[in-house]
Amino acid sequence: MTAAGPLQRAHWQHPEAAAAGVAVAAWALxxxxxxxxxxxxxxxxxxxxxxxxxxxxxxxxxxxxxPGALPAARRLALGALWSRRxxxxxxxxxxxxxxxxxxxxxxxxxxxxxxxxxxxxxAALLPVALxxxxxxxxxxxxxxxARACHLLPPLPPRxxxxxxxxxxxxxxxxxxxxxxxxxxMLGTAAAPxxxxxxxxxxxxxVSAEKVAARPGRLAFPTAAALVLAxxxxx
Amino acid sequence: xxxxxxxxxxxxxxxxxxxxELEKARYWHPITRAYALAVAELQKRVDSDxxxxxxxxxxxxxxxxxxxxxxxxxxQHMSWFFLPWHRLYLYWFERIVRRCVEEHPDVDDETxxxxxxxxxxxxxxxxxxxxxxxxxxxxxxxxxTRNPLFVxxxxxxxxxxxxxxTLAIRIDRxxxxxxxxxxxxxGGFGGAPTGWNHFDQDLSNNEAGSLEQVPxxxxxxxxxxxxxGFDTAPLDPVFWLHHANIDRLWESWRRTLGRPDPxxxxxxxxxxxxxxxxxxxVVAGSAAEVGxxxxxxxxxxxxxxxxxxxxxxxxxxxxxxxxEPADTPAELIGAxxxxxxxxxxxxxxxxxVVSPSGPAAARDGTPARVFxxxxxxxxxxxxxxxxxxxxxxxxxPDDDDVDADPExxxxxxxxxxxxxxxGSARTDPPRHGLRRSFxxxxxxxSLREEGRWDPDAVTVSFRPLRRGGGGGGGGERRDVADTExxxxxxxxxxxxxxxxx
Numbered sequence: 001m002t003a004a005g006p007l008q009r010a011h012w013q014h015p016e017a018a019a020a021g022v023a024v025a026a027w028a029l030x031x032x033x034x035x036x037x038x039x040x041x042x043x044x045x046x047x048x049x050x051x052x053x054x055x056x057x058x059x060x061x062x063x064x065x066x067p068g069a070l071p072a073a074r075r076l077a078l079g080a081l082w083s084r085r086x087x088x089x090x091x092x093x094x095x096x097x098x099x100x101x102x103x104x105x106x107x108x109x110x111x112x113x114x115x116x117x118x119x120x121x122x123a124a125l126l127p128v129a130l131x132x133x134x135x136x137x138x139x140x141x142x143x144x145x146a147r148a149c150h151l152l153p154p155l156p157p158r159x160x161x162x163x164x165x166x167x168x169x170x171x172x173x174x175x176x177x178x179x180x181x182x183x184x185m186l187g188t189a190a191a192p193x194x195x196x197x198x199x200x201x202x203x204x205x206v207s208a209e210k211v212a213a214r215p216g217r218l219a220f221p222t223a224a225a226l227v228l229a230x231x232x233x234x
Numbered sequence: 235x236x237x238x239x240x241x242x243x244x245x246x247x248x249x250x251x252x253x254x255e256l257e258k259a260r261y262w263h264p265i266t267r268a269y270a271l272a273v274a275e276l277q278k279r280v281d282s283d284x285x286x287x288x289x290x291x292x293x294x295x296x297x298x299x300x301x302x303x304x305x306x307x308x309x310q311h312m313s314w315f316f317l318p319w320h321r322l323y324l325y326w327f328e329r330i331v332r333r334c335v336e337e338h339p340d341v342d343d344e345t346x347x348x349x350x351x352x353x354x355x356x357x358x359x360x361x362x363x364x365x366x367x368x369x370x371x372x373x374x375x376x377x378x379t380r381n382p383l384f385v386x387x388x389x390x391x392x393x394x395x396x397x398x399x400t401l402a403i404r405i406d407r408x409x410x411x412x413x414x415x416x417x418x419x420x421g422g423f424g425g426a427p428t429g430w431n432h433f434d435q436d437l438s439n440n441e442a443g444s445l446e447q448v449p450x451x452x453x454x455x456x457x458x459x460x461x462x463g464f465d466t467a468p469l470d471p472v473f474w475l476h477h478a479n480i481d482r483l484w485e486s487w488r489r490t491l492g493r494p495d496p497x498x499x500x501x502x503x504x505x506x507x508x509x510x511x512x513x514x515x516v517v518a519g520s521a522a523e524v525g526x527x528x529x530x531x532x533x534x535x536x537x538x539x540x541x542x543x544x545x546x547x548x549x550x551x552x553x554x555x556x557x558e559p560a561d562t563p564a565e566l567i568g569a570x571x572x573x574x575x576x577x578x579x580x581x582x583x584x585x586x587v588v589s590p591s592g593p594a595a596a597r598d599g600t601p602a603r604v605f606x607x608x609x610x611x612x613x614x615x616x617x618x619x620x621x622x623x624x625x626x627x628x629x630x631p632d633d634d635d636v637d638a639d640p641e642x643x644x645x646x647x648x649x650x651x652x653x654x655x656x657g658s659a660r661t662d663p664p665r666h667g668l669r670r671s672f673x674x675x676x677x678x679x680s681l682r683e684e685g686r687w688d689p690d691a692v693t694v695s696f697r698p699l700r701r702g703g704g705g706g707g708g709g710e711r712r713d714v715a716d717t718e719x720x721x722x723x724x725x726x727x728x729x730x731x732x733x734x735x
Contacts, residue, residue, distance in 0.1 A: 012562055012593060079609070081565075082591045152667075153728050154729035154731070156729070157569040161571060213429055213430045214430070
């Protein structure tokens with residue numbers, strides 16, 4: 001047997017550990033105390049700066065969406081050449097988060113348009129979005145997309161072909177995840193002062209859907225949780 | 235004919251007997267006939283009745299598009315729950331059948347008192363590798379009543395009484411692992427440690443054990459028809475005899491070879507599964523509750539003797555499967571770049587491998603284990619059942635090398651049981667890519683010793699199994715060469731790779 005310490009062995013078994021660290025760091029940054037705004041999260045969301053808002057959305061995407069993608073990243077990494085394990089995790093999660101950043105851009109643009117053209121207060125959309133998410137939770141389309149997140153083909157072993165295949169798998173994974181979770185994340189985008197408790201709840205829901213062996217069983221419990229969240233957020 | 239003894243607790247212990255022993259003693263043996271009568275009775279029941287034939291089949295898997303519940307669509311595959319779940323499944327099915335037998339007016343008292351599910355031990359080959367005639371004739375002994383044991387949809391050569399291919403029924407590789415469970419890509423004897431895993435739901439780690447692949451999966455596909463599909467397999471009455479044999483081989487591995495199961499207190503032992511008893515009442519059981527078939531379940535097998543897994547004489551050492559699994563993760567060292575397609579003919583693929591650079595590199599360049607993996611298997615036309623089983627070889631010499639023994643290059647048999655479910659996200663749970671792995675440590679070591687291991691070109695050969703051998707069941711002998719290449723469901727393989735550990 002190879003003489004290796006527990007940390008070394010954990011690293012061998014979990015090549016996605018660094019990515020998990022990124023998600024933890026994103027949460028830590030969001031929780032960072034900032035004078036005047038409570039937390040960094042509050043400051044980012046309350047800012048009128050496009051750059052700060054983009055940074056905030058990137059942080060939220062990393063914090064909320066990366067945890068549920070870690071098992072998929074691990075599976076792909078364990079099937080890669082040893083020298084490509086970290087690269088595989090990096091490409092997969094970067095592309096995946098990029099998909100969510102793109103979604104955030106579209107969602108925020110739509111919300112601004114709604115505010116400007118129709119005069120809807122985007123902040124008031126939070127309970128509506130959460131209620132819509134609850135309805136979406138019990139549709140077959142939602143769970144078909146959630147189940148598709150479990151389909152991970154093996155990748156070519158090396159070179160640009162492996163990188164492109166990994167990015168393609170991440171794009172498909174991200175697309176299915178957006179179809180599955182768009183309503184939940186729209187609620188997050190709509191809320192200028194969404195609290196971290198709600199974010200934690202939504203993170204738990206989207207992560208559980210991705211890793212559960214029988215994700216469809218989560219339909220009604222998660223819908224109920226979202227209805228409750230909508231009521232509380234009114 | 236008494237086959238009932240006393241269990242320690244005073245309960246009767248039934249004996250599951252070899253179907254060929256029964257049928258050799260008497261064509262349409264009373265045990266076989268009682269089974270047929272009970273199957274006919276179950277087939278009359280409404281589908282929603284938990285004790286009906288259809289409901290019992292749906293416990294294994296539901297038709298695609300039908301959402302499972304806590305009872306249906308529950309079979310465990312590519313997982314360490316494969317053996318205990320199927321043991322429970324058979325046990326409760328056997329009780330349902332036994333109640334039918336006991337209540338049937340055309341069954342004699344002795345049979346009622348002794349009836350237990352027979353098993354089909356095909357592995358000795360010859361006539362035992364053929365399906366008994368009572369399962370192949372369309373009518374019961376009276377010549378007019380439909381025989382419920384006959385399934386027309388099976389592969390014709392099976393219903394014609396020809397032998398299952400030798401490479402589909404061998405048990406030496408199946409019994410070789412000394413560890414019940416091992417992480418992917420190994421799988422051990424009984425499958426990788428997973429959570430609930432109907433097919434491939436556990437993203438972190440799933441792999442079929444050696445027994446689940448061959449003979450289990452290979453026999454499913456070779457019998458064909460209903461048996462070749464997840465959701466239809468239990469509709470063929472021989473399914474239950476096949477799985478009784480798989481359950482028997484687990485007993486052989488445990489008791490005859492003295493191998494240990496996982497700890498009953500582990501998640502393997504503690505995870506419970508729900509079924510219905512013979513009265514339709516909900517029951518539950520776990521692996522920890524079925525370890526001792528006599529004491530816990532009241533049955534035993536008439537014969538659990540098996541030959542000890544032979545040492546691979548080429549290397550003169552203990553078989554590689556007998557080594558303890560390494561406690562480090564396996565490392566991919568090479569794989570195909572593109573998908574390949576298997577369509578019933580021969581297929582060869584070559585790819586380079588590199589030296590390990592992870593934990594296996596610390597073993598002086600000699601990894602403890604080498605695995606060949608076939609991953610991302612899907613039907614080209616989604617939903618098609620498998621109809622061909624392939625022998626897989628590593629660096630197989632050309633056909634004109636008459637001195638080469640193919641056995642020396644035989645990695646294993648690629649069964650494709652579950653193919654029709656691979657890649658489907660239509661039902662819950664989703665079904666992912668089918669994957670298989672083979673321990674090729676001895677082949678690689680031997681090739682290295684002989685100077686025939688070229689890291690720049692590892693060649694993996696797929697050869698469809700020959701069918702039509704024998705004829706001991708009554709059919710005429712076929713020219714096996716004529717059946718070697720045939721039209722088949724095209725299968726796409728995402729990647730063929732080599733891992734070291």
